[in-house]
Amino acid sequence: MEKIKIIYNPTSGSQSNKRAIETMSNDLLNEGYILKRTATTGKDSAFNETLKASEEGFDIVIACGGDGTVNEVINALAKVNSTMKLGVFPIGTVNDFASYIEITDSPKELVELIVKGTTKKIDVGLAGEKYFVNVAAGGKLADVGHETDKNLKAIFGRLAYVAEGIKVIPDIIANDFRLKYKFDGETYEDDVYLFLVANSSSIGGFKNLAPDASISDGFLDVLIIKNPNKLVDLAQLFIQVLSGEHVKNEDVTYFQTKEVEFESASPITIDVDGEYAGELPMKIKVSDYRVNVFTNIKE
Numbered sequence: 001m002e003k004i005k006i007i008y009n010p011t012s013g014s015q016s017n018k019r020a021i022e023t024m025s026n027d028l029l030n031e032g033y034i035l036k037r038t039a040t041t042g043k044d045s046a047f048n049e050t051l052k053a054s055e056e057g058f059d060i061v062i063a064c065g066g067d068g069t070v071n072e073v074i075n076a077l078a079k080v081n082s083t084m085k086l087g088v089f090p091i092g093t094v095n096d097f098a099s100y101i102e103i104t105d106s107p108k109e110l111v112e113l114i115v116k117g118t119t120k121k122i123d124v125g126l127a128g129e130k131y132f133v134n135v136a137a138g139g140k141l142a143d144v145g146h147e148t149d150k151n152l153k154a155i156f157g158r159l160a161y162v163a164e165g166i167k168v169i170p171d172i173i174a175n176d177f178r179l180k181y182k183f184d185g186e187t188y189e190d191d192v193y194l195f196l197v198a199n200s201s202s203i204g205g206f207k208n209l210a211p212d213a214s215i216s217d218g219f220l221d222v223l224i225i226k227n228p229n230k231l232v233d234l235a236q237l238f239i240q241v242l243s244g245e246h247v248k249n250e251d252v253t254y255f256q257t258k259e260v261e262f263e264s265a266s267p268i269t270i271d272v273d274g275e276y277a278g279e280l281p282m283k284i285k286v287s288d289y290r291v292n293v294f295t296n297i298k299e
């Protein structure tokens, strides 16, 4: 009989999401699973509850929340090299990971996957000391003016919409910096606006930002937006982002690698899956840990 721990963020989601967690719990109990349900209490709570679940011999952990909750759970799983399988129940404001692995907020669908045992092993990235499943993004965050742009992921998300992307351009232009990056034994240097290292191709709800990214290919996709110094070029670039054509733009560097090191003389912030992960210099790589997640996706 498998033991499942449900970790849910009580500040996330609507009343109907909360009822859905109730339904999922009842359905899992009816299927004969042993169940424990714990609400998170704030930062690091999902991380600590996952560590506890691992020590207590749980077989499955279900993260109910947004990408922030999933990220904490993944960090704990990777830290102890856990064999626990991961279920994701998306009730957050941003659920990029769930949408990439095609998980909806239907409790029935997730229970069905769990009962069938349909899982896939996926890559986990490591940025400095923080693990991630979607993306590590770097830029000069402190100077970005918009209150809503709490993190770089939010900026990239807004680029998915041309009108929004154009509004963000002045902030991005004001925040260019010199970036040194090293991979495959070579060092490069450019004036850049932003860069990201993607595990999945879905970032900020936008499907084509890293068009070749696969969550299970053992590689990360690096996208560097260089400084073209001309507003019109940057606007055009963002329009290309919609179709995935941007990766061919001369102001974009796009490559796949297992490991890349970044440094800059400017103070550059990195966030992973929308959470703060530290400042440059930083090495970002595919970690040795892979997580076994409930999903129907085959790629």
Ligand SMILES: Nc1ncnc2c1ncn2[C@@H]1O[C@H](COP(=O)(O)OP(=O)(O)OP(=O)(O)O)[C@@H](O)[C@H]1O
Residues within 6 Å of the ligand: 009, 010, 011, 012, 013, 040, 041, 042, 043, 044, 045, 064, 065, 066, 067, 068, 069, 070, 091, 092, 093, 094
């Ligand atoms: N009980 C709690 N009270 C307040 N904050 C909490 C609580 N539990 C978790 N959190 C915070 O919620 C954040 C994770 O949110 P998550 O991504 O799961 O959902 P979200 O609704 O998308 O939230 P956000 O809009 O902040 O991304 C973490 O920063 C965590 O510290």
